[in-house]
Amino acid sequence: AQSVSQHNHHVILSEAASLELGCNYSYGGTVNLFWYVQYPGQHLQLLLKYFSGDPLVKGIKGFEAEFIKSKFSFNLRKPSVQWSDTAEYFCAVMGNTDKLIFGTGTRLQVFP
């Protein structure tokens, strides 16, 4: 069965710090990978996605993620976070079905 692990449950950073959120998945076949963000009180918004090709994917708001197939990982990065990046971040995988399997989420708090 497919599963997604997000090891960082809660991350606290100061503005301008660099961010890396871990995401590992378990699935042996071809996967599509996603990062969604949920700002406080809001719905899930797509940050970026990987289907194929260049394993380094750039998304909105300066975020990027790198797919490393050998490590079954899809870590999210941002070189310099802002207070407005405070949110919950979800990694998700889609394998041979249409449903998204989500990780448990990482709560990011950025302090000015």
Next chain:
Amino acid sequence: DSGVTQTPKHLITATGQRVTLRCSPRSGDLSVYWYQQSLDQGLQFLIQYYNGEERAKGNILERFSAQQFPDLHSELNLSSLELGDSALYFCASSLLPGLATDTQYFGPGTRLTVL
């Protein structure tokens, strides 16, 4: 704004009752998905419809049912409600499931509180 709309935004009801949540997909999208977000279970896939037909089922209770209508909007029906059904219910839509590049866009959710 993703283009997916959900009503109502909030719903407060009592145990044993039945409620209906409504979702309108983005213009042109043919598939609708329902997810439940709760503190203890996280985000879980419930059910998917494509062009009016059920396409996939996840961890959906027998007390819950859904349908997709000819105009492609979908309704999720929750009956015999229990306290544990309190959660945020999201609808998502996508253009063509099965297409490698298909992406799901989420609505604002309906927050259900069962008292």
